[in-house]
Amino acid sequence: MFTGIVQTKASVVSVSTSGDVMRLVLSTPNAYLNHLDIGASISINGCCLTVVHYELGHKDVVGQVHFDVIDETLRLTNLGQLKQGQKVNFERSVTFGTEIGGHIVSGHIHTVAKVESIERQQDNCAMFLSLPEKWLKYINYKGFITVNGCSLTVGEIQKNGFYLHLIPETLEVTNLGLAQIGSEFNIEVDQQTYTIVETIERYMKSKGL
Template sequence: MTSMERGRSLLEFWIFGQVPREAHTRRTRMFTGIVLGTAAVVGVSEEESFRRISIDLRNYSEGLEIGASVALDGVCMTVVSIDGDIVSFEAIGETTDRTTLGDLVRGSLVNIERSLKVGDELGGHILSGHVMTTAKIVSIKGRGGGLDMQVESPSDIRQFIMEKGYIAVDGMSLTIGKVLEDRFALHIIPETIRATTIGSKVEGDKVNLEIDSRTQAVVETMLRMEVRE
């Protein structure tokens, strides 16, 4: 692929919101933060070097194959086995330590998103499924069928959290409403509550966070420029 073709492929993605063919052929795993729905954990077992998590994906398993990528609460996981509607994944220690997957038990519900395919529309914002950290929900209040929520702003990613910017919370693409000193505010609409696990959350619960990669790139570039000056 020439540099011109590569540039056109990326432009197609950023401007028109479609997945570039280059990404598909290289099996790049990408998500949009538009959750398909929720699914129940039906089994968890602790193996010697990983945690095996089995989920009932009956509503989202069409065309799913071993080796495919599925986001569980925003964490990119690889399918290792399929037994009818039951799909299993293996999470290593780093994943369970850094995310909420280590807290899952039989009966837990998780947000589900399948990875992007060629021609899919980009509905939210681009996600890798690589969760940066977890944070606690500080407050939740009902508002006209929706929710006003405040989440801790971890110090290691705080510089990337900006008002009206994007952030993924448990795999949901959300717009940041307001940034406070040590937390940020989110406004959750009724449809998001219906389609995800967010409505079952309570104060003190942990959620997975992935910052917007474009925001991160801009901020880091500006910081490097400041250092050079």
């Protein structure tokens, strides 16, 4: 479980594939790897991945963390597009006493959205994201959404997508500030909204409504 508050941007060291599994190696400062356990969960671009190996760097230099990414994750997310040198959003899982600054995030990606437009101003950046129509019913104006692992508030909704309004801090700390038109973001809709919509639809279907 995560909060959607990205801790840092990690760098892709290498990407290699064996069969249906991709080995992803990231580098990040030691501070984000201290007291890490093999098998721990880390959100990478919003995807809950399991640590299979890690190594701390000497003194204050960066360490490395390794993940195995299976074919189902590659099919549903943007992780299969990663290349050496790219930046990914990194958040370790919630621990007891963690401040929930965003909202509860599972790390299970529902779909991918595409950046259709970017409007940058001095203190604001508006992005319009398009996504498959079937997922729009789970997105509400001013509701929560997780974009590449970032807990954000939904802006205006249109028939094929929605707006995000991003402050400079979000653009600096996360990889959303590196986006270009055509970039793809991992999307996790708010789980409470998803559950309510699915429950109501099943009930109405059972009643023939």
